Amino acid sequence: MQLLFPNKLKSGDEIRVIAPSKSMGIVSVENRKLALKTLKELGLRVTFGRHVDEQDIMQSSSVKSRLTDVYEAFADPNVKAILTVLGGYNSNQLLDYIDYDLIKQNPKIFCGFSDITAMGNAIYHKTGLVTYSGLHFSSFAMQRGFEYSLEHFKKIFFHSDEIPLLSSKEWSDDAWYLDQENRTFHQNLGYTVLNPGEARGRIIGGSLRTFQLLRGTPYMPVLNNTILFVESMSTATRTDVEMFDRNLQSLIQASDFEKVQALVIGRFENSFGMTHEKLNYIFSTKPALKSIPIIANADFGHTIPIFTFPIGGICHLQATTSGNVKLVIERH
Numbered sequence: 001m002q003l004l005f006p007n008k009l010k011s012g013d014e015i016r017v018i019a020p021s022k023s024m025g026i027v028s029v030e031n032r033k034l035a036l037k038t039l040k041e042l043g044l045r046v047t048f049g050r051h052v053d054e055q056d057i058m059q060s061s062s063v064k065s066r067l068t069d070v071y072e073a074f075a076d077p078n079v080k081a082i083l084t085v086l087g088g089y090n091s092n093q094l095l096d097y098i099d100y101d102l103i104k105q106n107p108k109i110f111c112g113f114s115d116i117t118a119m120g121n122a123i124y125h126k127t128g129l130v131t132y133s134g135l136h137f138s139s140f141a142m143q144r145g146f147e148y149s150l151e152h153f154k155k156i157f158f159h160s161d162e163i164p165l166l167s168s169k170e171w172s173d174d175a176w177y178l179d180q181e182n183r184t185f186h187q188n189l190g191y192t193v194l195n196p197g198e199a200r201g202r203i204i205g206g207s208l209r210t211f212q213l214l215r216g217t218p219y220m221p222v223l224n225n226t227i228l229f230v231e232s233m234s235t236a237t238r239t240d241v242e243m244f245d246r247n248l249q250s251l252i253q254a255s256d257f258e259k260v261q262a263l264v265i266g267r268f269e270n271s272f273g274m275t276h277e278k279l280n281y282i283f284s285t286k287p288a289l290k291s292i293p294i295i296a297n298a299d300f301g302h303t304i305p306i307f308t309f310p311i312g313g314i315c316h317l318q319a320t321t322s323g324n325v326k327l328v329i330e331r332h
Contacts, residue, residue: 003312004107004129005332006081007159013080016073017137018049020066021088021115024137025055031141031177038140044081049073051086052109063093071099074106077162081157083137087114092213094119099231100126106113109157111308112136114233117206121277122219124312130332132156133206133229133300134308143180148305154327156308163329165299165307167259169190173269173303185258190297191325192276193281197293198318199262203309203329207301208247215254226257227315229268231301240272245282250289262293262317264327266301293319297328 009015017024023277024032039046049069054061073082104127110120111132116266135153143148148168155163167190174184204221205211209231228251230303234242239331251257268274279296281288300306309315310332318326 001128004104006107006109006130006186008015008107008160009044009081012045013043014045014047014078015039015081015083015085016079017085018051018066018069018073019061019085019121020070020085021091022059023055023061024048024052024060024085027085027138028114028177031138034143035137036052037139038150041313049077052111059067060088060090061170062072066094066162067097071102074103074108077106077198079108081109083114083135084116085111086136086138087116090113090305091115092210092243092322095122095217095219096254098123103127103129110246114302115210117210119159119221120206120311121204121211121214124310125219125221128309128312130312132308132310135308137189138208142176142304144176145185148299149307151306156310156332162331165309165327165329167297168299168305169210171267171299171305172176172212173271173304176304177304182314187259189204190295191319191323191327192279192296193319193323193325194294194296195292196287196319196321197262199227199293200314200316201227202260203224203229203312203313203315204311205226205310206231207249208232209245212250215250219278223254223256226260227264227317228266229266229298229300229309232268232272233302234269234272236271241278241282244274248282249286252286255290260292263289263295264298264317265294266298267297267303268272268301269303293317295319295325298327
């Protein structure tokens, strides 16, 4: 497959905001204004899909409306990047209807995370376009604890140099979008090495539960020579750890999993209930993982802050028995 790398952003570029999952109707007017302000301070012009505010009983909109905004964003030559509003549960409804030839002929930045994992990985697999797991439009409304996320967004979209993914100094998993003032931050202890080693490969993945939706479909990327980035969101049901274990086991049972080069796990929320002991136990039950490097507590997923990473981009990982980690996104 021939890879397509979208052009980098520059001051004055137009970015389009679309809602392929949940509607922008659930984002407060104040947070919309804050997000717009931050993006404009980057020198970007922001436009919106015609249907971003439509909202049905599922807090989304029709497949037709969402597809229209996807098509118009990719087809418009003035649009240089596409940001999703936020995640949700149903972006995989669009996969059978997306015009992948249109996307291939009009490659540009496509960025979002969580439920957008389905679209990002499917587009990469069907077209060769490198997509991005990273900030939503709504993420830019954050007022505190956003510096790390913003810095990595700028590094990956405005520059081509390699990007060392150093750990953030602190993190949070509070509902910042409801209360910007009363925030709780925790010291970040850095990467956890579950299995040392060195690997290089193409990044795929994102939300583990969403990535699993692609299994057995024409939209699942091949696992050959890849480094899997996976994270899992808390559902506050007290079964999150078990569900993570089950989903990971299912992925391991893929016929080409033996070609995976390494595994990088995003940080778990406090409410998830994951502990170092539980994580070590989960991996001790999976012989297929004993031969590859594995690190955890990476800055992506449903905690704050996050780095943005390229789905289809090349990553180099080194992890030592003493706990030292070097994780680098190569020139892109």
